[in-house]
Every structure is written in structure tokens, then in C-alpha cells.
Amino acid sequence: MALLQISEPGQSPDPHQRRIAVGIDLGTTHSLVAAMRHGVAECLPDAQGRLLLPSVVRYLDGGHRLIGEAAREHQSDDPENTIVSVKRFMGRKHADIADAGRLPYRFVDQPGMVALDTRAGLKSPVEVSAEILATLRQRAEDSFDDELYGAVITVPAYFDDAQRQATKDAAELAGLNVLRLISEPTAAAVAYGLDNGSEGLYAVYDLGGGTFDISLLRLHQGVFEVVATGGDAALGGDDIDQVLGAWALSQAGGVAASPGDKRAALVAARAAKEVLSTAEQTVWSARIGGRPLSVPVTREQLEQVARPLVERTLASVRRVLRDARVQRSDVQGVVMVGGSTRMPLVRHAVRDLFGPDWAGQVLTNVNPDEVVALGAAVQANALAGNSRDGELLLLDVIPLSLGLETMGGLVERVVERNTTIPEAKAQDFTTFKDGQTAMAIHVVQGERDLVADCRSLARFELRGIPPMAAGAARIRVTFQVDADGLLSVAARELGSGVEASVVVKPSYGLADEQIARMLKDGFTHAAEDMSTRKLREARVEAERMVLATRAALQADGELLSADERAAVEALVRATEQAAGLTDADAVDAAVKALADGTEPFAARRMNQGIRQALAGRRLEEV
Ligand code: ADP
Ligand code: MG
Numbered sequence: 001m002a003l004l005q006i007s008e009p010g011q012s013p014d015p016h017q018r019r020i021a022v023g024i025d026l027g028t029t030h031s032l033v034a035a036m037r038h039g040v041a042e043c044l045p046d047a048q049g050r051l052l053l054p055s056v057v058r059y060l061d062g063g064h065r066l067i068g069e070a071a072r073e074h075q076s077d078d079p080e081n082t083i084v085s086v087k088r089f090m091g092r093k094h095a096d097i098a099d100a101g102r103l104p105y106r107f108v109d110q111p112g113m114v115a116l117d118t119r120a121g122l123k124s125p126v127e128v129s130a131e132i133l134a135t136l137r138q139r140a141e142d143s144f145d146d147e148l149y150g151a152v153i154t155v156p157a158y159f160d161d162a163q164r165q166a167t168k169d170a171a172e173l174a175g176l177n178v179l180r181l182i183s184e185p186t187a188a189a190v191a192y193g194l195d196n197g198s199e200g201l202y203a204v205y206d207l208g209g210g211t212f213d214i215s216l217l218r219l220h221q222g223v224f225e226v227v228a229t230g231g232d233a234a235l236g237g238d239d240i241d242q243v244l245g246a247w248a249l250s251q252a253g254g255v256a257a258s259p260g261d262k263r264a265a266l267v268a269a270r271a272a273k274e275v276l277s278t279a280e281q282t283v284w285s286a287r288i289g290g291r292p293l294s295v296p297v298t299r300e301q302l303e304q305v306a307r308p309l310v311e312r313t314l315a316s317v318r319r320v321l322r323d324a325r326v327q328r329s330d331v332q333g334v335v336m337v338g339g340s341t342r343m344p345l346v347r348h349a350v351r352d353l354f355g356p357d358w359a360g361q362v363l364t365n366v367n368p369d370e371v372v373a374l375g376a377a378v379q380a381n382a383l384a385g386n387s388r389d390g391e392l393l394l395l396d397v398i399p400l401s402l403g404l405e406t407m408g409g410l411v412e413r414v415v416e417r418n419t420t421i422p423e424a425k426a427q428d429f430t431t432f433k434d435g436q437t438a439m440a441i442h443v444v445q446g447e448r449d450l451v452a453d454c455r456s457l458a459r460f461e462l463r464g465i466p467p468m469a470a471g472a473a474r475i476r477v478t479f480q481v482d483a484d485g486l487l488s489v490a491a492r493e494l495g496s497g498v499e500a501s502v503v504v505k506p507s508y509g510l511a512d513e514q515i516a517r518m519l520k521d522g523f524t525h526a527a528e529d530m531s532t533r534k535l536r537e538a539r540v541e542a543e544r545m546v547l548a549t550r551a552a553l554q555a556d557g558e559l560l561s562a563d564e565r566a567a568v569e570a571l572v573r574a575t576e577q578a579a580g581l582t583d584a585d586a587v588d589a590a591v592k593a594l595a596d597g598t599e600p601f602a603a604r605r606m607n608q609g610i611r612q613a614l615a616g617r618r619l620e621e622v
Helices: 125-144 161-173 184-191 237-252 259-275 299-323 344-353 371-383 512-524 526-559 562-578 584-597 599-614
Strands: 021-026 030-037 040-043 056-059 065-067 082-084 115-118 121-123 150-155 178-183 200-207 212-220 223-232 281-288 291-298 331-337 361-363 394-397 402-406 410-415 423-429 438-445 455-463 475-481 487-493 499-503
Touching: 021 125, 021 161, 021 184, 021 371, 030 125, 030 371, 040 371, 056 125, 065 125, 115 125, 121 125, 125 161, 150 161, 150 184, 150 371, 161 178, 178 184, 178 371, 184 200, 184 212, 184 223, 184 331, 184 371, 200 299, 212 299, 223 299, 237 259, 237 281, 237 291, 237 299, 259 281, 259 299, 291 299, 299 344, 331 344, 331 371, 344 361, 402 423, 402 475, 410 423, 410 475, 410 526, 438 475, 438 487, 438 499, 455 487, 455 499, 526 562, 526 584, 526 599, 562 584, 562 599, 584 599
Parallel strands: 021 150, 150 178, 200 331, 223 394, 331 361
Antiparallel strands: 021 030, 030 040, 056 065, 056 082, 115 121, 200 212, 212 223, 281 291, 402 410, 402 438, 423 475, 438 455, 475 487, 487 499
């Protein structure tokens, strides 16, 4: 028999057989593709030498469409058919898009994911994203004059299941072989080569046009792990444009009455802001109400109006550090990502947050627009088997806790928020009633204690549980989150082996603001949740005791005298009444009274059970 040949680790069998793998940053406003060439990662240009592809698709008649710059030019004259920022709709339902009414699109509420009605028909965000990805794929194939082996696509660290699945679907629709989805902050850290540096904690500060994301990564034995994430889904460079535009208008005594005026004020503010990242002063100028206005503006003036917004990002950074129980001095470096981190104010503020004695560094020397795509390219190259040092493992975290509904509408969290993935975690549950043969499994996501306050992910039933006494069955429920962040849940009754499972279908999307709100609610309502939880738990326990006592009376009532039986029945009624009270302590007291009052009865039942078991057997058999 011929022996199978195995090449040395990290060496592809034939150096000319290098597989072409790319990294793609599928961004809200811009997308990029990068690849390793001659040992370094670089972004690939289009035929005109441009690196950034505006994430814009315009649908024309006859099945034609424009993608990128050409599409963006028509954003204002053909808004309904010119789709911008489609990333915000990925894996989302119509109801998840808070500002849908203010957007120019004809949204169609479809089961699973919202769709956009264009002149080319209904388009899902997945299809729109696939156009962008296919354009980048073509760009890469032209650059290498060869077929692609695969791609690594980046997603925000907080993207939920549905959003990740939608991204994967879009890539597959674009004809890409998805090697892996990785989080944007992890890609940025890889681009800086931090994985080859010293072990420890790093932060990634990403301030773009409309969003702010902060992530905490830990490097351990060459492996990155996203320890925690946070941020603000509605804070970015656009907000700085707003405040600067308003300031300039007030200086000039102008009023922006029409939408056109407002746009002009913002465009001028953005231009001035960007100039002030390198210059000390410039002039804001715009046509407002038909007449030209101009206002000189210094960097210091910009910083004065922008500082409160930058302060808000710092508050998020502090919160994430606190969440992760990390000291500022433990952070070895902060990777700066996103166009707004070019502002000196932002760089200094981040530096100052860590204090004068901080030994770490604020990393700014890789282009903040390209850094995510570059890191994805390094990772793609490694996953394609081209790298010298073998595969680099990247881990992400789960943005919201995952759990199950238990009796009383309570949530039992199985996988905590910020757990690294891939992760498999199991917990045992049991039946509530005697002879119960089926169990309804309800998978939820969120930080609150009550099911009603969390988001429902999936429901399924486990049937065929052998009839047993309440509490005797052992149902093991396993949550598995794969490397791409996709969840499957399985339930198995351990005695009989009956099993049921569900792969959480990407049928919902959750807006970032919703995630933010659910997290915030989790913190602010913790005390209130705790007392509600206590009451519900007490009620469940009362109900369980009542059921169990009734069953015992029915089975072995003859063990009690008439008086004893009446006393137990009175206790059962008292417990039932107490379960209707809103005072958890009163419910607990009734349950305790019932437990105490039925103790002799329970003892007699047990003795009888033992006698029956022993009846007719010789002692040595026992
Ligand atoms: P996103 O990831 O949200 O698409 P980007 O990372 O591309 O956004 O960042 C866009 C933001 O960066 C815009 O608000 C833009 O004004 C800002 N920006 C770009 N260049 C500069 C600069 N030189 N100085 C300050 N802000 C800049
Ligand atoms: Mg970005």
C-alpha cells in the first residue's frame, strides 16, 4: 500500500501552488479587499487605483446595476434604487430598523429579514451585500489573474447570529468560499502583528462615521480572544460634523432652513474637521439660503465642541474595562481604527485616559481605514495554509447571554455574555410534574432575569421522556456556538437517550441600539429583577410542593389518620393561597410550613417503600 504523503507543517507542497486567499472588510460606508503579496498584506486597488469601494449598489432597468462610486453619485437623485449602508439591515427584521421611516427605501416586511423594493424587484440585504462582495472578488481575481481559494470576511464583534449568518450567505452568493468570519477588532490587532508580540491585554478603539466600538482582546499563547465588547451604535464622526456645523452656523448668524442647507452645513463641517486633523486652522464655508457663508475655525475651537462626544467614547471604554474587571494599567496597547481616530483630540484623549504612568502605546501607524482588511488578509493567508507558522487561531465573544426559559417565566443563563467562542456548554434540567413525557425548550438571549424582557431565539420540544416522578428525569441541554458565532441547542434525556435539537435559524435581527438597551436594562433592572425572580421562584416551589403532596395523598393516603389527613390538606390549601400573594417571604413561609407539616407523612411513605422493597426477600439478597 502506498504511503500518504504529508508535507512539513506550514509548508505547502509546492511553493508555486500557493492558494490565493483574501481578507474583506465589508463596511457600512466602504468595503476593501486585501491579500498577502510578497510576504506583506496590502489592499488591492481597482482599475483606477482606488482602494475603498463605497458600499453602495444602484439598481437600473434591464437587470443592470452600478456598484461603488458610480452608484453613490446617484444617491440623491435616485434614492429608492440606490442602496447605501445596507450592512445596517443585514439579518434584521423590518421592526428592528428604528429609523426605517426616515430612510428613502421601500422596505418590505418579509419573514426572517427585511427586503427592499427596487426597480429590479425585491432585494434582500444579503443580495445587495453579495453585489459588493462579488465586485471585490472580481477585483482580486483580476489582480492575481487567477481563481480565489477563499476569503475571510470581517464582522463587528457585536454582530449576532442572524447578522453573521446573513454575511456568510452574502459571501456564498457572491461565489466566495468563506474560510471564516472574524471580528473587526481582532483583524485590526492581527494587522499590527500583536499576535507576534508579548502576551496580554489589548484594546481596539474603533471610531468611524456613525458608530463607536471598543473591544478588549487577550493574547495568550499566540491566540487572540475577544474578552469583552462595548460601544455606542449611534456615535461617530457624523456627530462631530453635526456639532461643528451648528457651531459654524451660529457664528455666522445663519439658519439652515432647508434640507439642502443642512446638508451643505454638514459637508462643509466634515471637510473642515478633516483638514484640522493636520492643520491648526481652516475656514468652514457653505452656501446657506442661497448666500455664501464662511467662518474661520481653529483646531482648538473644533476640539471644544467635539470634546463632549469624545468623552462619551471614553465612558464606554471605562465601562468595558470595569465589565471585564481589568485595570487600565493592564492594557498593553490600544489599536486605533476608523477614520475619526485621525483627530489629534481623539488620540490624546485615549492616551490621557490611561494616565501619565501608563507603559502601553496608542497604535496609529497603520492606515485606520485599511487596518481591518489587512488583518483579515493575514488571517486568510494562514487559513489557506500558506503561512510559515501554521494556523493562527482567533476567538470571538458572545455579545448577549444565552439561556433557557424555566418555570415561572424565568431565564436560566447557560452561556454568559462575553464568553469566548467556539464554546459548548451543557446544563442539566429536570421535569416539573410526575409522569411528564415532553419538555418545551425555549432558547432566549439577553441579560434580564425574566423571559418577557429577553429576546426569543428558538423553541423546540423534547418528546419521549419516559414517565418518571417530577424531578427524577435528567435532561442535558447543550449550547454550542461555532467559530462563526452560530448557535445550535440540543436536549437529551440521559436515561433513555431521547434527543431533540435546533439550529438557531437566522430569522431575527437585533439592532445595535437594542443590544445596547438590553445590556443597559440588565444593569439598571438588576435589583428589581432579583425581587421578581425571588417571588417567581417561591411560587414555582409552592406549586411544586402542592402537586407533590396531592400525588402522595392519592397514592398513600391510608398511611394517615383522618385528622392527620385533614391537617395536611389544610396546609396544602394554605400554600395554594399563599402562592397568589406578592410577598415572596410569605410564600416561602407557607412552603416551609407545608414541608414541616408533611415530614412525618414522608417518613412513613419512605418506610413503607423500604418494607415493600424488602418483602419476600432474604436478607443476604439485599
Ligand atoms: P465607517 O467605518 O463608519 O464606515 P470610517 O472608519 O470610514 O467609517 O470613518 C469615517 C469617518 O472618519 C467620517 O466621519 C470622516 O469624517 C472621518 N475622517 C476621515 N478622515 C478624517 C480625518 N483626516 N480627520 C478626522 N476625521 C476623519
Ligand atoms: Mg469601520
